[in-house]
Amino acid sequence: MALFDLVYRIPVFVAIAVICVLVCPTSFLLIALGGCLYRWKTAWLFIRTLPRDAAAFKRFLQLIIFVRLTQIRDKTPARFFAEIAKKQPKRPMLRFGERTWTFGEADQFTNRVANFFTSRDLKAGDDVALVMENRPEMVLMFLGLAKIGVATALVNTNLRKTPLLHSISSVKTKAVIYTPTTSDSLLEVKDELKSLANSGVQMLCYGSHEDMADLNATCIEDLIPEASPEEPAYRGKVTDRLVYVFTSGTTGLPKAAIVKNYRFILCGAVVKYLAGVTPDDVLYAYLPLYHASGGLMAMAPVVLFGSTSVIASKFSASKFWSECKRYQCTVTQYIGEICRYLHLQPPRPEDTDHSIRMMFGNGMRPSLWPKFIKRFNIDDIKEFYGSTEGNANTMNLDKTVGNMGFIPTICRLSTTVAALVWNRFLIKVDPETGKPLRGPDGLCILCGPNEPGEWVATINMKRPELAFDGYTDRGSSSKKTYSDVVRKGDLFFGTGDILEYDELGYLSFKDRTGDTYRWKGENVSTTEVENVINKYSIMNDCVVYGVSVPGAEGKAGMVALLDPDLEYSKGENLAHLLEKMRSELPAYAIPIMVRLTRELEATSTYKLPKTRLVKEGFDLTQVKDLLYVLDISKKQYVPFNEDILEQMHKGVWRL
Numbered sequence: 305m306a307l308f309d310l311v312y313r314i315p316v317f318v319a320i321a322v323i324c325v326l327v328c329p330t331s332f333l334l335i336a337l338g339g340c341l342y343r344w345k346t347a348w349l350f351i352r353t354l355p356r357d358a359a360a361f362k363r364f365l366q367l368i369i370f371v372r373l374t375q376i377r378d379k380t381p382a383r384f385f386a387e388i389a390k391k392q393p394k395r396p397m398l399r400f401g402e403r404t405w406t407f408g409e410a411d412q413f414t415n416r417v418a419n420f421f422t423s424r425d426l427k428a429g430d431d432v433a434l435v436m437e438n439r440p441e442m443v444l445m446f447l448g449l450a451k452i453g454v455a456t457a458l459v460n461t462n463l464r465k466t467p468l469l470h471s472i473s474s475v476k477t478k479a480v481i482y483t484p485t486t487s488d489s490l491l492e493v494k495d496e497l498k499s500l501a502n503s504g505v506q507m508l509c510y511g512s513h514e515d516m517a518d519l520n521a522t523c524i525e526d527l528i529p530e531a532s533p534e535e536p537a538y539r540g541k542v543t544d545r546l547v548y549v550f551t552s553g554t555t556g557l558p559k560a561a562i563v564k565n566y567r568f569i570l571c572g573a574v575v576k577y578l579a580g581v582t583p584d585d586v587l588y589a590y591l592p593l594y595h596a597s598g599g600l601m602a603m604a605p606v607v608l609f610g611s612t613s614v615i616a617s618k619f620s621a622s623k624f625w626s627e628c629k630r631y632q633c634t635v636t637q638y639i640g641e642i643c644r645y646l647h648l649q650p651p652r653p654e655d656t657d658h659s660i661r662m663m664f665g666n667g668m669r670p671s672l673w674p675k676f677i678k679r680f681n682i683d684d685i686k687e688f689y690g691s692t693e694g695n696a697n698t699m700n701l702d703k704t705v706g707n708m709g710f711i712p713t714i715c716r717l718s719t720t721v722a723a724l725v726w727n728r729f730l731i732k733v734d735p736e737t738g739k740p741l742r743g744p745d746g747l748c749i750l751c752g753p754n755e756p757g758e759w760v761a762t763i764n765m766k767r768p769e770l771a772f773d774g775y776t777d778r779g780s781s782s783k784k785t786y787s788d789v790v791r792k793g794d795l796f797f798g799t800g801d802i803l804e805y806d807e808l809g810y811l812s813f814k815d816r817t818g819d820t821y822r823w824k825g826e827n828v829s830t831t832e833v834e835n836v837i838n839k840y841s842i843m844n845d846c847v848v849y850g851v852s853v854p855g856a857e858g859k860a861g862m863v864a865l866l867d868p869d870l871e872y873s874k875g876e877n878l879a880h881l882l883e884k885m886r887s888e889l890p891a892y893a894i895p896i897m898v899r900l901t902r903e904l905e906a907t908s909t910y911k912l913p914k915t916r917l918v919k920e921g922f923d924l925t926q927v928k929d930l931l932y933v934l935d936i937s938k939k940q941y942v943p944f945n946e947d948i949l950e951q952m953h954k955g956v957w958r959l
Contacts, residue, residue, distance in 0.1 A: 349713050353808055357712040360701050367577040371570055371768050380540045380565045381572075382450045384608045386411060397606060398440040399614045399631060405440050407610070410447075412533040417448025420524070420531035424479070424506060428453025428538060431475040431548070435459045435468075435482040435490065438617050441510060442593050443603050445481065446547055450565075451536050454478075455545035457560060458594040461486050462890030467557055467832065469493050471550055472500070474560040474776050479506040481524075484513040494518050542566040542768075548776065549596050551692045557832055559780050561693035562773040563600065570768050571596075572604030578699045579664045579686045581635050583610040588628050588636035588660075590616035591825070596692040597665070602637055621645040625654035625680070632659050639825040640667025640857030643676055648955055656681040664688060664699075667825070667857050670706035670812070677705075689759070689803070689813065693784070695770050696728050696761035696799050698811060707810040708803075716809055719750070719790055723762070727770055729790065730757035730803060735915075738800075738817035740786060748789045751804075756814045759803045760789060760796040772797045821850025822858040824892040830861075833885075833893055837863060840884040842871050845904055848895060849914050851921040854952040856959055861895035864917050864929075868902045873930055878941045882934075896959060897922050898932040898941055924949070 385407075388395075393408025405413075426432070432449060434456050436442040446456035457475045459468070468489055472480060480497070482490055487509070490497060497519055501507055507521040516523065542565045550558035575581045587605065591598035593615075605611040614631040624646055628636060642665075656679075664686035668676070677683050688699035689708040698709030715726035722729065730751035732741040740748045740758065751757035763785065764770040774781030789796045802814040820827050830848040837846045845866035850859030865872055872878050878898065885894050899922070920926045922933075922944060931944035936958045942948075951957035 346717065349717075349808070353710075353713045356702050356710070357714070360710075360712065363577050363701065367573045368769065370573050370577065371566070374569050375542055375566060375768060378542055379569075380450070380542055380544070381546065381568050381604075381607050382414075382447065382540065384569075385414075385447060386451075386535060388607075388610045392610060395610060396612045398443065399612070400440050400617075403440070405444075410440075410444055411535075413444050413528075414448035414451060415533050415535050416528050416531040417445060418451040418536045418538075419534070420528045421449060421454060421479075422452055422536065423531065426452065426454050426478055428540070428544075430454045430478045431457060431545075432479040432481060433457045433459050433472045433475065433477045435461060435472075435480065435486045436510065436593075437461055437483060437485050438590075438593050438598070438615055439483075440615055443599070443607075443615075445510075446599075447607065450540070450546055452538050453540050453544055455547060457548040458550070458599055460550055460558065460592070460594050460890070461489070462826075462892070463558070464489050464890070465492055465888045467888075469496050470557045471560070472497075474550075474558070475548055477505055479508055481508045481510060482521075483509065484511045487513050487515065487519070490519060491515055540565065542569065547599070549594070549599065549692045551827060557829070560776040561596075562775065563596075563692075564773055566768040566771070567773070568600060568604055569608065571600040572608035574688075574697065574699070575601055575605045575664070576609055578701060579688075580662065580684075581605045581609075581611060581664075585635045586612045586614060586631060586633045588616065588631065588633040589613045590619045590624075591637055591639070595825075596690075597637060597639070600692075601664075619645075621649050625652065625658050625660075628660050629654055629658045634659055635662050635664070636660055638663050638665035638668065640665075640669055640672075641824050643668055643672060644855070644857055647672060647676055647679065651679075655679055662686060666690070666708065667813075667822075669857060673705045689801075689811065691799060691801075693772065693774065694761070694799055695763065695772050695797050696759050697769075698728070704810060707812055709811050711805055711809040711811065713809055716753075716805075723790055727762035727764075729760055729796075730755070730805065731760055731786075731789065733758045733802070733817060740789075740798075742788075746788055747791070748786070750790070753805060753807045756802050756804045758817060759799045759801055759811075760786060761799075763795045763797050816850075816859075821861070823850065823860055824858070826890070826892045828861060828893045833861060833863070833889060833895065836885055836888045837865075837881065840881055841865060842867070842877065847904060847914055847917060849918050851897065851918060853896070853959060854949075855955045860897065860959060861893065862897035862899065862917075862922065863895040864899040864901050864904065866902075866904045867900040870900060870902075870930065872898070872900050875940075878932065882939075882941060894934065896934045897944070898934075899927065900930040900932075902929070922949075 389407040389411030395407050396404050397407045397410045398405040434445055449456050459471045463471060501520045507519045508524045509516055509521045510525050512523045544565050545562055546565045546568050547563045548560040549563055551561050587602060589602040593599040606613045614633055660682055662684040663682055666688055668687050686700055687708045690697035700707055700709050715722035731748040732751055734741055743749050762770055763772045784798055786796045786798050800817045803811050804814050805811050820829055833848045834846055847864045849862055851862045853860045922931050932941040933944040933948055935942045
């Protein structure tokens with residue numbers, strides 16, 4: 305009998321069991337005997353996982369209560385921050401190099417930001433675009449704007465030309481705020497930005513540079529300190545928009561995910577109640593602040609609960625542990641690729657001579673996990689799964705190596721309980737199309753243990769932890785939802801990610817569906833890359849996809865170029881294409897591998913050839929086409945061969 309159809313009486317049994325265990329640990333024996341009346345294997349699963357599930361239930365309950373109370377009080381992040389600043393104005397909030405911002409200083413600065421932009425005719429409901437590198441002012445800018453109800457679009461500073469303009473115009477931009485460091489990319493599209501300026505969009509530079517006139521920009525670095533430090537009278541709602549975070553997708557260009565106040569609060573609650581970050585912790589924040597990991601997960605515990613954050617301008621593998629030691633950091637984040645870079649560094653005394661007690665993030669390779677723990681003396685790794693806009697989040701809570709959380713046993717045995725309590729499922733999908741497979745009743749087919757499927761979650765707009773606010777583009781939002789998943793009429797968020805769980809319910813990541821892959825911690829849209837390549841390629845026909853590379857996290861970009869006459873085998877043609885890609889794409893989106901093929905199957909979606917191409921990758925025993933690999937040191941594509949493949953396996957080939 306299938307597990308999902310096995311038990312209908314189990315929910316009551318488990319509720320009684322949890323109470324018994326909490327009251328008397330020796331009741332395990334009674335539970336085991338009672339479980340035998342149902343089924344031995346089922347009882348064994350409950351016995352083995354009950355302490356884990358009960359502990360997780362406690363943490364989730366704390367999180368839900370906190371979020372509900374915040375929702376009832378209609379308390380925004382700006383109000384949380386203002387209260388902390390009044391209670392502990394001299395407490396360090398943000399550190400950057402030798403500069404330390406206290407909560408009191410930061411509160412006054414954000415008030416000045418709010419009052420300055422009020423004087424520039426910005427008001428609640430307006431949007432601005434922020435193109436700023438990692439620095440405390442980036443955080444304080446969107447906090448100050450939030451104090452008057454203005455939402456900030458956090459623009460990826462790696463974007464160029466079309467994707468950059470698209471991001472700026474994805475929201476109802478009333479102002480573009482940038483710094484001299486990010487001015488070069490804006491100057492590349494100065495004519496288009498002037499058109500925006502003519503329609504009323506303000507160009508504001510926090511700092512000054514010699515080409516400001518070309519952008520019709522005003523320097524605001526000296527104007528903000530002249531504004532009033534008084535707290536604005538405006539009081540927002542938890543349902544107001546706070547920021548927009550851009551995420552890549554199958555539409556081909558970045559999508560502006562809507563992050564409302566309650567979602568920022570939920571991020572803080574996750575970091576506090578699930579990851580265990582406390583107000584006494586000092587968090588080392590080096591990931592880009594325009595991403596959800598850096599701007600939301602790392603900053604929420606600071607803004608909401610009074611933790612301290614050390615902001616680094618960028619990641620440095622050689623300085624990572626020494627920086628953590630220098631600032632006496634106790635917590636930091638990671639992505640899988642970062643962990644690999646750290647592990648490849650030569651041993652140093654700082655590897656263990658630091659104060660980091662816990663790291664939270666995603667993408668840690670199971671094979672690297674135990675080695676990383678041993679070498680750097682950090683046994684508390686909180687691997688989590690989540691997405692900027694999604695609600696299907698989960699986290700490793702019991703230090704079990706190699707997983708990103710688990711599905712509680714009762715929720716795997718009863719769809720009724722799962723729908724009421726857990727709200728997350730794994731559904732089977734077609735491996736070719738990525739679409740959900742459905743049974744005769746029209747409902748999705750749920751996965752059992754060791755069956756890969758797409759991770760989905762119930763959408764309930766009345767519950768912040770289950771809400772899906774979508775994107776500014778409604779069409780993109782509708783593509784991320786499924787209906788009639790476990791019951792007729794229900795609505796679910798589809799993550800686009802393939803996960804799998806084992807017999808104990810532990811979840812592990814397997815793959816991505818659709819036309820997006822992840823490389824160097826960034827989501828890459830294959831459509832976006834294809835559009836750029838097609839603009840400059842000889843045959844105007846290509847397929848971009850992600851492939852696994854030895855020793856690297858995620859999937860590297862690979863492009864199959866239609867080249868019947870092998871024109872690209874002439875070095876100057878491939879070099880020209882690379883030059884054009886560099887001018888329009890961020891470095892992480894440029895394909896690492898190139899395959900010159902004499903033919904591509906003529907289908908409208910490329911689903912069939914892409915499946916085959918992904919499977920073959922750059923396997924020299926299968927691929928008879930010419931293969932090239934990007935040599936980063938030479939900044940050119942070179943012929944791929946067995947020697948380079950061996951260097952990849954040894955981890956000495958730069959990717």
